Amino acid sequence: MNTTAPDREPIRIYVPEGSLGVGIFPEEIDYALARNPQAIALDAGSTDSGAAYLATGKSKNDRGSVKKDLGLIMGAQQRAGIPVLIGTSGQAGGDLNVNWTLDIVLEIARERGYAPKIALLYSEQEPKLIKQKLANGKISNLPPLGDLDEATIDRCLHIVALMGPEPYFTALEAGADIIIGGRASDPAVIAAFALWKGAPAGPSWHAGKIAECGCQATTANTGQRGVFLEIGDSWFEVEPVDPQFKATVESISGHLLYENKNPWLLTEPGGQLDTTESEYVQVTDSKVRVTGSKWIPKPYTMKLEGASGDLFQTIMIVGIADPDVLAEPEVFHEMMLTTLTQRAISATGLSADQFDISLRMYGYNGVSGMAPPPGSVPLEIGMMCVITAETQELASHIAKACNPYFFHMPLRLGMELPSYGWPFTPGDIDRGRVFQFLLNHVVSVDDPLELVRIQILDDLEEREAAHA
Amino acid sequence: MPKVKEVCRHVRSKVAGPFWVTIDLMFDSQENYDRYVRSPALSADSIAAIYGIVPETISLYPIPQLKVLKISYPRRSPQGSIEERDLHSGQQYTYLLNVELS
Numbered sequence: 001m002n003t004t005a006p007d008r009e010p011i012r013i014y015v016p017e018g019s020l021g022v023g024i025f026p027e028e029i030d031y032a033l034a035r036n037p038q039a040i041a042l043d044a045g046s047t048d049s050g051a052a053y054l055a056t057g058k059s060k061n062d063r064g065s066v067k068k069d070l071g072l073i074m075g076a077q078q079r080a081g082i083p084v085l086i087g088t089s090g091q092a093g094g095d096l097n098v099n100w101t102l103d104i105v106l107e108i109a110r111e112r113g114y115a116p117k118i119a120l121l122y123s124e125q126e127p128k129l130i131k132q133k134l135a136n137g138k139i140s141n142l143p144p145l146g147d148l149d150e151a152t153i154d155r156c157l158h159i160v161a162l163m164g165p166e167p168y169f170t171a172l173e174a175g176a177d178i179i180i181g182g183r184a185s186d187p188a189v190i191a192a193f194a195l196w197k198g199a200p201a202g203p204s205w206h207a208g209k210i211a212e213c214g215c216q217a218t219t220a221n222t223g224q225r226g227v228f229l230e231i232g233d234s235w236f237e238v239e240p241v242d243p244q245f246k247a248t249v250e251s252i253s254g255h256l257l258y259e260n261k262n263p264w265l266l267t268e269p270g271g272q273l274d275t276t277e278s279e280y281v282q283v284t285d286s287k288v289r290v291t292g293s294k295w296i297p298k299p300y301t302m303k304l305e306g307a308s309g310d311l312f313q314t315i316m317i318v319g320i321a322d323p324d325v326l327a328e329p330e331v332f333h334e335m336m337l338t339t340l341t342q343r344a345i346s347a348t349g350l351s352a353d354q355f356d357i358s359l360r361m362y363g364y365n366g367v368s369g370m371a372p373p374p375g376s377v378p379l380e381i382g383m384m385c386v387i388t389a390e391t392q393e394l395a396s397h398i399a400k401a402c403n404p405y406f407f408h409m410p411l412r413l414g415m416e417l418p419s420y421g422w423p424f425t426p427g428d429i430d431r432g433r434v435f436q437f438l439l440n441h442v443v444s445v446d447d448p449l450e451l452v453r454i455q456i457l458d459d460l461e462e463r464e465a466a467h468a
Numbered sequence: 469m470p471k472v473k474e475v476c477r478h479v480r481s482k483v484a485g486p487f488w489v490t491i492d493l494m495f496d497s498q499e500n501y502d503r504y505v506r507s508p509a510l511s512a513d514s515i516a517a518i519y520g521i522v523p524e525t526i527s528l529y530p531i532p533q534l535k536v537l538k539i540s541y542p543r544r545s546p547q548g549s550i551e552e553r554d555l556h557s558g559q560q561y562t563y564l565l566n567v568e569l570s
Binding site: 047048049050051052142143144145250253254257258259260261262263264311313356358360366367368369370386388434435436437438440 | 482483484485486487488490492494520525527529531533534536538540542546547548549550551553554555556559563
């Protein structure tokens, strides 16, 4: 790691957006470069939208949007000659997601005649290795989950370990222009350059946390806008890149609440950020200075994320305006669930614990699943039937067997057979796999690089070979 | 007795990782924060009853500097499970808006 004198210049980091591909405003690049940033850093994903992106290796943001933003960022990299640090590439940061991002970077480089030095940081894990760690007592659970077992590891389609800043240090040492990282802590990616330059850990990590969603922690209130960070010896300053927005004490001090279960402490690879004594001062109309942020070193752990996809769903949706049903939604729901369950059993020969039928009454209590206030009468009910089984064929089979009942069940026996509002035909949709996160565990490592594979691509031929 | 929505300038909820939900009640004044942050209607027991979870698993963080009460609790089922109704947990705050405070 580089060390610098205590009276050194503040480190300047440009965070162009909250997540790669959400849509950079091109004029912000000029604003940011005018302030001489030393690095561009941002993440490209999160677990917020579910396990599908890790399980499939596909991005949430579409290729065109990611290419557009990467084009702007790579253009800025060329103009300023500064490194670009990307974390959690392709939404989930698995190897497939990293390679998908590399493919776009190479395409832009080819089209524009750029020749950047590219570093790839892979943090996907072999199940075999995770089982070894488990056997060696190196894995512990985070609440609310219990201990890990081998069967759970086997259920995961992909497993990643959350990187800290250290793999980025290695890539920066190697002179990388563009660092395409797998799954990493968002604050670590943004803090990495400053930490590498020897800036203090408390302010660097806190700055990383504040800027992880781009300008969301400012009056711009959106991750589509960029933010500029300066990190000094005992402080950091944050300001939106576009002068029409402002960072305020209220907006910045409130950001640690966001998507974080403890408002003062943030656990990260190798330590904890403690903001209990952080102080926030409005230094200009649009800039906030933060002091007092502390970093408490801890034994080095990496959080594991694993996604499964071993169940399948078929869904059906129907619109109901029938006043008899609207007057007694709970009765209708119970009767429908019983009827469909019996029908599924008789049609497939399965027992009731070998499949799942879930009914959601949108317009009544579809989101909560809880009883609404007494006397609530919906105007309409959109009823969704979610059928889950071990194969797509089975889920589909159950749906087709249930179809006549789901779309035509009368509230009481003896009533004329109704036809509720079908929105389309056929009435059932095979939805595919159910993707779930199974791991909420940390693995202890002796070295922050132990579980990370780093590849530096120096020249075009090598890049193309890796690409092929 | 005022409702939560009458003494807060903003209330929001979101996943904090795939296994936790976190709700922020941002009070509209120091006075209302001081008066209601420890209301029995916002105790772990009361919150547990609303969301059908165990009181011991709920963490309450009163933050006087921000006039915020932060409430974190484990999801009833992990994000994206077969019974999922609110993947981002972004609608969970709504069930607190009409809670009456004393």
